[in-house]
Amino acid sequence: MKLWINGDWVPGARRVKLHNPYNGEVLAEVGYASVEQAELAIETAATAFESFRSVPAHKRSSILYQVADLLERRSDEAAHIIALEAAKPIQAAQAEIARTVQTYLFAAEAARGIRGETVPMDAAPRGEGRTAYMTREPVGVVSAITPFNFPFNLVAHKVGPAIAAGNTIVLKPAEQTPLSALFLAELFEEAGLPAGVLNIIPGEGKELGETLVSHPRVAFVTFTGSPDVGKQIRAMAGLRKVTLELGSNAPLIIDRGFTEMELAKIADEAAIGAFAYNGQACISVQRIVVHEELAEPFAKLMAERALALQTGDPLHEGTAITPLINEKAADRLKGWLQTAVERGAALHCGGEFKNNLMTPAVLTGVPEDAELSCEEAFGPVVAISSFTDWREAMEQANRSRYGLQAGVFTKDMEKALMAARELQAGGVLINDIPTFRLDHMPYGGLKDSGTGREGVRYAVEDMTEPKLVSFRSGFYEI
Structure with missing residues (x-):
């Protein structure tokens, strides 16, 4: 298996055997990205963002709807991949794929629902004669680092909102579950996602983490994993926006x-x-x-x-x-x-x-x-x-x-x-267990459980920046 960069399959810097956790069998030889290839993926995403940011919402939505449809058609194949590489029971794997389809559908709907608001400038003295509104714009390149336990759905919670908002993405899946992430490349390509918008680079977190978090072209970092790694990411991220989902003991x-x-x-x-x-x-x-x-x-x-x-x-x-x-x-x-x-x-x-x-x-x-x-x-x-x-x-x-x-x-x-x-x-x-989650509800924690919120609409909001636009009237009147 190779890397997915700029719409092409690219050989990794090295190959690593992926083993089935249940029986130890070799499932595949996976290409691992080098730091230089991670930098290339980020630069590729940054270049793609220049045009993708202007793709209208209905087209972004259509791509996400098509991905949901394609994944549903291939749901048995996708569930089989999860069961093999993550040793997830097949019924749970099938349930995850069904949820993932819903997550991409929520993302498709969210793409059409990004709204701003008017700002009553005359509510303050000196605001007379001004009309203003706030809009939301995509942040740029999103760096996404995902865990093994929900290799389709937790990826969808990062990739779906990023595309819905008009961003581009570099995704590094967990070392144990790269096949699920690479499977998505086929779906997004078939759905018509422009080259370079989604880049998938399996590799070691220790080797690629700093580049994925601190590269100057990265605007937003979204990570699901351990608190220790999350704190390192927070320290490296500087002024970048971050969403960290870092676990619990519910x-x-x-x-x-x-x-x-x-x-x-x-x-x-x-x-x-x-x-x-x-x-x-x-x-x-x-x-x-x-x-x-x-x-x-x-x-x-x-x-x-x-x-x-x-x-x-x-x-x-x-x-x-x-x-x-x-x-x-x-x-x-x-x-x-x-x-x-x-x-x-x-x-x-x-x-x-x-x-x-x-x-x-x-x-x-x-x-x-x-x-x-x-x-x-x-x-x-x-x-x-x-x-x-x-x-x-x-x-x-x-x-x-x-x-x-x-x-x-x-x-x-x-x-x-x-x-x-x-x-x-x-x-x-x-009157519910803490394990209950729907994919459109706000989801995130306090203390060492992290910062920011997932849940598609809330993630889209985090992955956009507000911009104020003000019009002053009467200035040129004589």
Whole structure:
């Protein structure tokens, strides 16, 4: 596989074997970009921007509509790619493609909906005789760095809004999932996207990161990944605009007063939120804070659901749990789990490892300063604790350096309003798990969870700059 620069397939500076996380088989030899090729991609995008910025909104919208249609037609092929290179269960991969189609449709609609506003100049003294409006213009070259866990949809959340706004893009996909990104080149070419608007350069983040962030022709950086890398990007970006989505250890709070049937229904959703795609999602349910009256039965319900999940081949329809993305991730979780148990946590089920595959784990009594409580696990593990007072539950949820999304189940409106007001998160979902996301809603976090918002319309706003235009009348009158 080669790089995609200026509408052509370009050999990489070196070739790297891409392995299937499930069985270790070589999937492809991927061309990796050098720093010089990254610079070429950026310069290419900057040149393309000179003309693409003037492409009318209806044409940008039409291209995005066509990409959505082409992806839907090839959805089985695209899902198969995800299952192979990311070891995502095929049903989850199919669901991701369906969401990605929607994301490009939202982008197509957003391209036609970029609006400004009039400014009442005469609201201030000396403003008389002036008429003004504010418009929005594309920022220029967008540098996009994406993770492995949603290799189609998280790319769409960067590429779609960038094109909708009239920008050009240089995309560096995650090392483990370049095939999904390169697949898009075919779709955009067929849809009629001008050469140079989208450039895709697989490569190592450590090698290309500084160029992608600090090159003088880059106007905007959008990154999804770890807080440590996000802070480095922020430091290198200077005055450039950045959107950083940096993960979480999402809390779910469950109030008292639920029947046995209702609690089981909540457990069904919480198990999906905690264990879907091995918990490798930024808003995976990781910490569950349950009223003391329900904590013990809820832990039992979660363990039952964890034990019922089938492990195995991502391409098999019934598979729910597959290997973690690599050995490093498995070793990290194995160490964190061992530390939590050594410090007194009770392991109710799971936590067994076979190579990179981890069986879903449910724990109680995890110390708040243990990694499984205070860091992002990014694995199939959930820590359950209890509370007595509702304010105590808020405090437990907020004792985290992250603040992406939080979920709350309660029948008490006053408690729901308190949670909406007090929880320190970019999104508070009442009677829902924090893993819930629609692709048009604003999505982003506080604290170490990042800055800026995704959700197509909100990303388009970030990827445009406001410009004031003022007309003065009567100046030449005699």
